Amino acid sequence: xxxxYLMPHPPIIIPDIxxxxxxxxxxxxxxxxxxxxxxxxxxxETIIIITPHGTVFRDAIAIITxxxxxxxxxxxxxxxxxxxxxxxTTLTSKIIENATKENIPVVTLNEKTSNLYxxxxxxxxxxxxxxxFLKNSKTxxxxxxxxxxxxxxxxxxxGRCIKNAxxxxxxxxxxxxxxxxxxxxxxxxxxxxxxxxxxxxxxxxNILQNNNLKDLFTxxxxxxxxxxxxxxxxxxxxxxxxxxxxxxxxxLSYEGPFGVGYGVMEFKEKCLESNNSSNNNYxxxxxxxxxxxxxxxxxxxxxxxxxxxxxxRIKEGSIYTRLARKNLDLYFxxxxxxxxDDINDEKLLNDKKGVFVSLKINDDLRGCIGTISPTTxxxxxxxxxxxxxxxxxxPRFSPLRKEELKDVDISVDLLYPPEETTxxxxxxxxxxxxxxxxxxxGLLLPNLEDINTAEEQVSIAREKGNISPNExxxxxxxxxxxxxxxxxxx
Numbered sequence: 001x002x003x004x005y006l007m008p009h010p011p012i013i014i015p016d017i018x019x020x021x022x023x024x025x026x027x028x029x030x031x032x033x034x035x036x037x038x039x040x041x042x043x044x045e046t047i048i049i050i051t052p053h054g055t056v057f058r059d060a061i062a063i064i065t066x067x068x069x070x071x072x073x074x075x076x077x078x079x080x081x082x083x084x085x086x087x088x089t090t091l092t093s094k095i096i097e098n099a100t101k102e103n104i105p106v107v108t109l110n111e112k113t114s115n116l117y118x119x120x121x122x123x124x125x126x127x128x129x130x131x132x133f134l135k136n137s138k139t140x141x142x143x144x145x146x147x148x149x150x151x152x153x154x155x156x157x158x159g160r161c162i163k164n165a166x167x168x169x170x171x172x173x174x175x176x177x178x179x180x181x182x183x184x185x186x187x188x189x190x191x192x193x194x195x196x197x198x199x200x201x202x203x204x205x206n207i208l209q210n211n212n213l214k215d216l217f218t219x220x221x222x223x224x225x226x227x228x229x230x231x232x233x234x235x236x237x238x239x240x241x242x243x244x245x246x247x248x249x250x251x252l253s254y255e256g257p258f259g260v261g262y263g264v265m266e267f268k269e270k271c272l273e274s275n276n277s278s279n280n281n282y283x284x285x286x287x288x289x290x291x292x293x294x295x296x297x298x299x300x301x302x303x304x305x306x307x308x309x310x311x312x313r314i315k316e317g318s319i320y321t322r323l324a325r326k327n328l329d330l331y332f333x334x335x336x337x338x339x340x341d342d343i344n345d346e347k348l349l350n351d352k353k354g355v356f357v358s359l360k361i362n363d364d365l366r367g368c369i370g371t372i373s374p375t376t377x378x379x380x381x382x383x384x385x386x387x388x389x390x391x392x393x394x395p396r397f398s399p400l401r402k403e404e405l406k407d408v409d410i411s412v413d414l415l416y417p418p419e420e421t422t423x424x425x426x427x428x429x430x431x432x433x434x435x436x437x438x439x440x441x442g443l444l445l446p447n448l449e450d451i452n453t454a455e456e457q458v459s460i461a462r463e464k465g466n467i468s469p470n471e472x473x474x475x476x477x478x479x480x481x482x483x484x485x486x487x488x489x490x
Contacts, residue, residue, distance in 0.1 A: 001166055001269075002042045004175040004238055005035050006208070006231070008262035009053065009129035011076040024257040031253035031264035036133040038266065044174040046088045046141045047134070048162060050234040051178045053126030054146030055119050059398040060105035061158060064121070064144040065092055071123025083123050083131060088141035091169050095143065098161035098168075103403055104154055126178045143173075147233040151361050151407035152217050153306060155233055159240020160299055177238040179231020181261030189259015191228055200227035201261040204235075205254055208265055211247050213239040214302055221363035221409075225449075231263075238267070243298045246270050306406040313410075317486035319345050320412035323380060324357055324387040325485070328410075331391070332402040337384055348380035354415035355382035356445060357390045359400065361407050367394040372415060372434065372443055372478075383412060411484045413445055418476035426454035431477040435461040442467060446480050 012018045013025050013032070022029060039047075055062050070084040099106045107113070114121040123131075127144060134140075145162075147155060166173045181204060182197035183190065200223050207215045216232070216239055224232060252264040314326045327338045343349060356370025369389035376382055387410075392399040400408070418434050426433055432446045435458055442465025444457050451457055458475070467473055 001163060001241065002044055002172055002174050003038070004177070004242060004267040005039075005130075006177050006179065006235065006238070006263055006265040006267075007032060007035060007130040007133075008180050008231075008264065009051070009126045009178050010180065010258065010260065010262065011073060011078075011125050011129055012258065013262075014073070014076075014078065014081065014129065014132055016078040016081060017073065017076045025255060025262060027253040027255050028262045028264060032130070032133040034252055035130075035264060035266065036136060039134055039174050040137040042172075042174060043137075044140050044172050046091055046143055046171050046173040047131070047176060048091075048143040048145070048166075048173055049127050049130065049176045049178060050145050050147055050237050051124055051126030052147060052230040052234060053124040053178075054144065055107075055109060055117065056146055056148065057107055058149045060107045061099070061148040061150065061155075062107045062109050062146040063092060063096060064110070065089065065096075065108045066110040066121060069121070069123055069142065069144055071128060073125065073128060076125065081128075081132070083128055085123075085131075085142040085144075088143050088171075091141075091165055091171055091173070092143050094165035094169050095145075095162055098165050099158055102157055102161060103401065104158050104161065105148070105150070105401075107148075130176050130178050145237075147237060149233075149364070151404045152233075152236045153302065153407050154401075154403055155236035156217070156240035156299060156302065157403075159237040160243055161240075162237070163241045163243060175238060175241055177231070177234035179234040180229065181231055181263055182227040182229050182256070183260045184226070184228045185256040185261060186259040191259065193259075194226050194228075196223055196226035197228070197261070199223060200229060201254070201256070201263075204232070205251065205263060208235075208249055208263075208267075209251055211245050211249055213242060213245055213247075214298055214305075217302055221360075225363045229261075240299060242267060242269065244269065245298060303406075310406045313485050318412070318483035319348060320379070320383060320414070320483045321410050321485045323348065323383050324410050324412055327384050327387050328391055328400075328405060328408075331388055332405055337388070338380075340378070340380060343380050348383075349378050351379045352377065353379055353382070355379060355386050356413040356415065357383060357386040358411045358413070359390050360409045360411075361404060363409075365397075366404070366408060367391055367397050367400060369394055370413065370415070373417070379414065409485055411482055414481040414483070416479040416481075418478040421475050421477040423454060423458070423475060426457065426475070426477060428452065428454060428457040430479075432480045433457050433461050434476040434478065435465055435467060435473050436476070437465070437467045437471045437473040440465045440467050445482075447482065 072082040184197035187193040250266045330336045352374040354371045359367040367390040442461040444461040
């Protein structure tokens, strides 16, 4: 790989769209123009771009496989700005092949599949804005990839697949991770302000400037969620493509004039930098040999850390989450479930309650299944059943994959018998709620993110039970004990 870049994608920085307002982000524009000049000097055969604004799938990465891809910026009142690129089908096919071998789900988008999914096969602004600044570059082909909502480790591994494909095809390629940072920097911005926005951006830039790519994978999950970013998943893939902390990173600019953080950065592998100072010095054999030394360093370290954390959580913390994790580990690795004969804790064997098991990745729900009242003789059996159901039977999500398990955070809720109540006695932070109408029933657990009022709690529970606003309903509240896994270092 010749070089790597982080670039933002606000259409407003293009003069035909900004109409003077682009000057508020002049540092970003100058940095993007500098990137364009640098790439022009490298004369790449192929630009690989990762975008958040193509067709995003929850459970797969999307890759364009059509021969050409075009688009314009008419949605931003600039139809005259048009793009048409030839897709590097050879490299694209190799990336897909490598990802398939690693069990990373990929959706190929072309004329046939775009009709199947009812989507427009066009360039998105997440790709077009960075590519706009490459308009003076020599002819290059394009690899267009839209990240999916996969686990950080899977996205990083996909980056490794890209790097290996570039080496296998002996391509002179440049990698662009398109992504804005926090969208919540100012009170007058397009999204609700939170001080977490500035904190996230500062932390992220610090990580990148100090070449500590592994630390991307340990950023506090609540901070990520609160910041409202769209670039971190692109950076997970970039980290996998680089797969080393042995890099030189240069911050070309950072600013947030419109309430959204724009970062422009360049990354070069130290062992390649001297060889890539000019196109004439480019040497494929040097590239491949240098990559061979560091190809698995960073990924292996992160995998080992995740594996150690996974094993620790099986042994430490709440008895309830430990059982859920051990059960999932056995299921995905041996196709077995935990035997009651192997459980000694009386609280698990002598108690009967309804149980909900929730799975999250990066603070995003990945599965949640439970029982309002006990359906088995023990809490242990409820956890064993419901942990598997949350992983593979939640109809809102595709089944959890073994590759995701180490990125999963588990919580277990124990439900006490519900009691009849009235609206004024509800407290969404303390009690769960059950809304009933005949045979229809909807439940919402307490203390959930962004649920702050009884009105919100009842409304969501009613919708879950398919109870219309005009139907009469009764209310029950229930006490819930929530057990979360012990965090690393706690």
